[in-house]
Amino acid sequence: KLPAAVRIVEMGPRDGLQNEKQLVSTDTKVELVRRLERAGLKAIETTSFVSPKWVPQMGDNSEVLTRVLAAAAPGVAYPVLTPNLKGFEAALAAGAREVAVFGAASESFSQKNINCSIAESLERFRPVTEAAHAAGVKVRGYVSCVVGCPYEGAVAPQAVADVAATLMEMGCYEVSLGDTIGVGTPAGIVRMLEAVAKRVPVEKLAGHYHDTYGMAVANVFASLQMGVAVFDASVGGLGGCPYAAGASGNVATEDVVWLLNGLGIETGIDLDALVDTAAWISAQLDREPASRVARAVLAK
Ligand code: HMG
Numbered sequence: 001k002l003p004a005a006v007r008i009v010e011m012g013p014r015d016g017l018q019n020e021k022q023l024v025s026t027d028t029k030v031e032l033v034r035r036l037e038r039a040g041l042k043a044i045e046t047t048s049f050v051s052p053k054w055v056p057q058m059g060d061n062s063e064v065l066t067r068v069l070a071a072a073a074p075g076v077a078y079p080v081l082t083p084n085l086k087g088f089e090a091a092l093a094a095g096a097r098e099v100a101v102f103g104a105a106s107e108s109f110s111q112k113n114i115n116c117s118i119a120e121s122l123e124r125f126r127p128v129t130e131a132a133h134a135a136g137v138k139v140r141g142y143v144s145c146v147v148g149c150p151y152e153g154a155v156a157p158q159a160v161a162d163v164a165a166t167l168m169e170m171g172c173y174e175v176s177l178g179d180t181i182g183v184g185t186p187a188g189i190v191r192m193l194e195a196v197a198k199r200v201p202v203e204k205l206a207g208h209y210h211d212t213y214g215m216a217v218a219n220v221f222a223s224l225q226m227g228v229a230v231f232d233a234s235v236g237g238l239g240g241c242p243y244a245a246g247a248s249g250n251v252a253t254e255d256v257v258w259l260l261n262g263l264g265i266e267t268g269i270d271l272d273a274l275v276d277t278a279a280w281i282s283a284q285l286d287r288e289p290a291s292r293v294a295r296a297v298l299a300k
């Protein structure tokens with residue numbers, strides 16, 4: 001049985017923009033969030049509090065979050081990435097009410113992305129979750145490379161389940177499962193979800209699928225059939241991870257909304273406003289929207 005409603009966590013301002021070579025202005029980032037709010041998104045990952053030496057595009061994190069929160073829309077969550085206590089403290093100072101820690105199921109990716117082993121990363125996340133909970137801040141968890149790793153190839157479902165279970169045990173309210181390089185196909189996604197669901201209730205899982213090989217919508221559908229009801233997606237299909245060369249953006253939010261509309265599953269999102277936002281941000285970045293749904297709707 002498919003879920004009656006799905007929660008979409010919009011990744012555009014963070015996963016979408018983090019890999020852009022040209023610096024996107026703070027004004028454009030804030031305006032993107034405002035347009036996403038108007039399209040009905042209720043969770044918008046706004047920026048990341050990582051090292052500006054590692055990810056220069058997110059170097060205006062405090063200003064973006066402060067400006068976004070100064071005119072926060074009612075009922076909208078604005079999570080931000082925080083890899084360590086330093087990032088958490090900066091996020092808290094800018095007013096964050098929700099943060100995310102991000103680990104990986106592959107050792108090589110963990111080293112390249114956050115410069116430490118999986119075990120070390122989990123030890124860094126523990127004080128972040130403790131400080132967050134003490135401050136009444138919600139914490140989401142991510143696991144990257146849930147199907148494949150750009151450096152190691154196939155990843156064992158059991159490795160994903162172990163990291164996901166540890167993140168839950170630390171008090172994350174939800175764990176988002178990242179097919180960072182978009183190599184997953186439905187059979188592999190289902191095997192992975194079956195392993196993770198033995199350790200973490202499926203209601204606590206989110207799918208975070210990159211669309212490198214065009215399989216992300218199929219993977220969303222396979223996950224819906226497994227009972228997953230939260231998906232991360234990026235308007236216009238923007239993005240990619242700086243530590244996963246060649247990987248393209250998250251599944252486009254408008255592609256997911258089109259799928260869900262067709263299934264009669266509630267999202268609260270206005271498809272036309274979303275497609276207009278995809279067109280607007282793509283124009284800001286001097287390109288056509290990557291998603292099939294945006295192109296089709298705009299051609300009408
Ligand atoms: P490190 O170099 O090991 O950190 O980096 P360190 O603790 O040794 O500190 C070194 C320097 O960084 C120091 O500055 C610190 O102050 C500074 P210095 O003394 O040299 O001037 N520093 C920081 N500055 C700002 N904010 C911070 C921070 N922490 C330390 N939070 C670190 C470790 C994690 C910081 C680094 O590796 C990093 O920033 N990595 C970037 C990771 C990233 O943003 N990746 C992309 C997002 S994850 C993703 O896209 C996957 C996801 O979408 C899911 C999926 O698709 O799978 C979530």
Ligand code: MG
Binds near residue numbers: 178180208210241250
């Ligand atoms: Mg990602």
